[in-house]
Amino acid sequence: MISIDIVLLWLDLIGVFFFAVSGCLLAARKQFDFVGSILIGSIVALGGGVIRDIILNAAPPVAFTNPAYLAPPLLAALLVYYLFSSVQRFTSLLTLFDAGGLALFCITGTLKALTAGMNPVTCILLGVTTAVGGGLLRDITANEIPTLFNNRDIYALPAFVGAGLTTLLWHLGLFSGLTACLIAAVVFAFRVTAWRRGWYVPLAVRGWHRQGANPGVRD
Amino acid sequence: MISIDIVLLWLDLIGVFFFAVSGCLLAARKQFDFVGSILIGSIVALGGGVIRDIILNAAPPVAFTNPAYLAPPLLAALLVYYLFSSVQRFTSLLTLFDAGGLALFCITGTLKALTAGMNPVTCILLGVTTAVGGGLLRDITANEIPTLFNNRDIYALPAFVGAGLTTLLWHLGLFSGLTACLIAAVVFAFRVTAWRRGWYVPLAVRGWHRQGANPGVRD
Amino acid sequence: MISIDIVLLWLDLIGVFFFAVSGCLLAARKQFDFVGSILIGSIVALGGGVIRDIILNAAPPVAFTNPAYLAPPLLAALLVYYLFSSVQRFTSLLTLFDAGGLALFCITGTLKALTAGMNPVTCILLGVTTAVGGGLLRDITANEIPTLFNNRDIYALPAFVGAGLTTLLWHLGLFSGLTACLIAAVVFAFRVTAWRRGWYVPLAVRGWHRQGANPGVRD
Numbered sequence: 001m002i003s004i005d006i007v008l009l010w011l012d013l014i015g016v017f018f019f020a021v022s023g024c025l026l027a028a029r030k031q032f033d034f035v036g037s038i039l040i041g042s043i044v045a046l047g048g049g050v051i052r053d054i055i056l057n058a059a060p061p062v063a064f065t066n067p068a069y070l071a072p073p074l075l076a077a078l079l080v081y082y083l084f085s086s087v088q089r090f091t092s093l094l095t096l097f098d099a100g101g102l103a104l105f106c107i108t109g110t111l112k113a114l115t116a117g118m119n120p121v122t123c124i125l126l127g128v129t130t131a132v133g134g135g136l137l138r139d140i141t142a143n144e145i146p147t148l149f150n151n152r153d154i155y156a157l158p159a160f161v162g163a164g165l166t167t168l169l170w171h172l173g174l175f176s177g178l179t180a181c182l183i184a185a186v187v188f189a190f191r192v193t194a195w196r197r198g199w200y201v202p203l204a205v206r207g208w209h210r211q212g213a214n215p216g217v218r219d
Numbered sequence: 220m221i222s223i224d225i226v227l228l229w230l231d232l233i234g235v236f237f238f239a240v241s242g243c244l245l246a247a248r249k250q251f252d253f254v255g256s257i258l259i260g261s262i263v264a265l266g267g268g269v270i271r272d273i274i275l276n277a278a279p280p281v282a283f284t285n286p287a288y289l290a291p292p293l294l295a296a297l298l299v300y301y302l303f304s305s306v307q308r309f310t311s312l313l314t315l316f317d318a319g320g321l322a323l324f325c326i327t328g329t330l331k332a333l334t335a336g337m338n339p340v341t342c343i344l345l346g347v348t349t350a351v352g353g354g355l356l357r358d359i360t361a362n363e364i365p366t367l368f369n370n371r372d373i374y375a376l377p378a379f380v381g382a383g384l385t386t387l388l389w390h391l392g393l394f395s396g397l398t399a400c401l402i403a404a405v406v407f408a409f410r411v412t413a414w415r416r417g418w419y420v421p422l423a424v425r426g427w428h429r430q431g432a433n434p435g436v437r438d
Numbered sequence: 439m440i441s442i443d444i445v446l447l448w449l450d451l452i453g454v455f456f457f458a459v460s461g462c463l464l465a466a467r468k469q470f471d472f473v474g475s476i477l478i479g480s481i482v483a484l485g486g487g488v489i490r491d492i493i494l495n496a497a498p499p500v501a502f503t504n505p506a507y508l509a510p511p512l513l514a515a516l517l518v519y520y521l522f523s524s525v526q527r528f529t530s531l532l533t534l535f536d537a538g539g540l541a542l543f544c545i546t547g548t549l550k551a552l553t554a555g556m557n558p559v560t561c562i563l564l565g566v567t568t569a570v571g572g573g574l575l576r577d578i579t580a581n582e583i584p585t586l587f588n589n590r591d592i593y594a595l596p597a598f599v600g601a602g603l604t605t606l607l608w609h610l611g612l613f614s615g616l617t618a619c620l621i622a623a624v625v626f627a628f629r630v631t632a633w634r635r636g637w638y639v640p641l642a643v644r645g646w647h648r649q650g651a652n653p654g655v656r657d
Contacts (some may be wrong), residue, residue: 024642027587027642028641028642028643028646030583030587031589031641031642031646032587032588032589032641032642033587033589033638033639033640033641033642034639034640034641034642035592035594035595035639036586036587036588036589036594036642037642039586039587039594040587050493054273054492054493055269055273055279055280055283056279057276057277057278057279057495058495059495060493060494060495060556060560061493064493064556064560064563064564065556065557065560067557067559070559070563077642080642080643081640081642081643081644082644084642084643118279118283118284119284119286121286121289122279122283122284125283125289126283136360140359140360140362140578141574141578141584141587142583142587143362143578143581143582143583144362145249145361145362146360146362148255148258149246149249149251149252149255149258149259149360149361150251150252150255151250151251151252151255154254156254156255156258157254200252201252201253201254202252202253202300203247203250203251203252203253204243204246204247204250204251204252204253204255204256204296204299204300204303205247205299205300205303206300206301206303208247208250273492274488274492274498274499274502275498276495276496276497276498337498337502337503338503338505340505340508341498341502341503344502344508345502355579359578359579359581362581363581364468364580364581365579365581367474367477368465368468368470368471368474368477368478368579368580369470369474370469370470370471370474373473375473375474375477376473419471420471420472420473421471421472421519422466422469422470422471422472423462423465423466423469423470423471423472423474423475423515423518423519423522424466424518424519424522425519425520427466427469
């Protein structure tokens with residue numbers, strides 16, 4: 001039987017690849033050059049995990065010590081360089097790859113905290129931080145309003161669901177490579193369905209409505 | 220008599236709440252949704268302390284390990300959601316709550332470094348970093364020019380005064396819950412008076428004057 | 439003979455000063471005030487090293503514990519304050535000072551990782567992170583598109599060359615104060631020549647061309 005460590009390493013690397021593609025697609029839209037594409041792909045892909053490892057106060061972050069983590073960003077930049085001009089559905093692709101990364105990272109981030117012996121609340125918070133951290137860095141470095149706060153996207157809730165389910169199944173002794181994939185599927189489906197169907201949550205102030213301009217501020 | 224640890228925990232939690240309100244108010248103005256309001260409130264409220272704990276190389280930051288720190292951002296988001304539409308004086312409120320957080324965090328941040336045995340200069344720097352870090356993260360993530368650099372605000376100087384006074388009184392053996400509240404009052408009054416009266420410091424280049432457009436740059 | 443530690447401390451402090459000047463010049467262009475100039479100078483100058491020390495999981499970053507690191511940002515802010523109005527060649531000066539910081543930090547950052555016993559790949563990554571981290575923070579906090587991603591600048595490649603040469607010479611036993619200065623000269627010349635001559639690398643997508651507007655995106 002395949003060890004859970006191997007499953008997790010692969011889930012983590014695939015998540016890294018998904019986020020790297022989302023970064024390289026943004027680099028393409030922003031007219032960054034190829035080196036910029038590799039760099040922003042790396043920041044998105046590895047940033048969440050680096051933040052997680054720094055918060056856990058682990059040894060140097062795995063992204064810096066395990067060269068395997070450099071392959072996905074390079075691969076992503078090459079794929080976007082050679083394939084993107086014929087694809088063109090920019091926003092949809094970025095959102096789908098980003099959702100894939102989100103689904104995997106909320107699991108692997110939570111697990112890293114669980115195996116470090118943190119309490120359940122810490123594990124969920126750290127899983128969510130890992131999952132949303134890379135995308136937040138992507139949007140900040142590219143000088144955009146982060147998707148995380150955008151009032152037309154449900155982004156953090158799926159990560160909370162995934163981190164919560166991971167923590168629950170772990171404590172019930174039901175966590176395995178199979179259930180990990182199931183959780184990832186649930187998170188991915190939640191994120192993508194919310195985006196496709198235009199689900200949303202209320203605005204930060206009761207009674208305000210979504211619009212381009214800024215309504216009731218008179219100050 | 221109440222232990223100083225209890226006083227400090229409460230000052231820290233109140234500071235967290237103040238900064239969280241400032242974040243949720245910015246979320247309201249930026250038309251973020253309710254989840255975005257909780258998230259940016261948490262980032263502002265907990266970010267300065269997380270940076271401080273990471274720099275001190277302490278165990279995982281207290282914001283991740285002590286669930287009590289999650290209550291203030293949730294409370295702040297709920298208050299803004301239910302009460303804000305009837306209040307409306309956006310900028311003033313944000314500045315006042317932000318000043319409250321600044322006044323408390325420059326004390327608690329400095330103290331954490333003092334109790335960790337750092338030298339006075341390190342303690343002052345870390346106090347200021349804690350105090351201004353959350354607001355800086357708030358402005359960066361919301362894609363605004365940070366208040367910290369704005370030429371119409373005196374923001375860092377009150378934090379330096381607070382961190383300096385805390386370090387001085389600590390080494391003189393005069394630091395207590397009472398003097399902590401006095402320092403906070405001084406910092407809050409300095410920040411708010413400077414804002415109300417339009418005090419300012421000279422620009423970064425001698426002889427340049429405050430204006431919207433960019434003067435002497437011809438390059 | 440002068441110890442290599444002394445050479446490195448001085449190279450590091452000179453790099454800190456160069457980056458601080460670049461930050462203060464940006465503060466001038468952005469119409470920040472004098473305190474904002476000191477702060478953004480400090481963030482640029484010390485940010486890369488703080489990130490490096492946090493990733494290496496060293497004790498508190500040297501910028502917080504060694505007060506000598508505070509002198510260069512103060513000096514830089516004063517120089518810009520008194521001298522800049524008569525100089526005016528803003529962008530050229532900023533780029534030259536930034537290139538000087540880049541050239542020195544890719545060496546000192548790599549060396550700190552080498553002396554901590556990291557593997558060669560980690561050392562190169564950390565050297566590049568140290569070198570580009572401060573400038574990235576400068577551009578993010580000033581709400582600009584980072585130079586690092588700009589399609590008209592070659593910025594990360596010289597840092598990679600410098601970090602790679604440092605790692606190579608170190609393992610060959612040829613690293614010394616003299617070869618350090620030679621590497622810095624190579625990196626500086628590469629960065630400045632690329633900028634002067636308008637060298638560039640391909641865009642993130644094959645077949646797209648540099649332009650203001652955004653070409654083939656139809657999504």
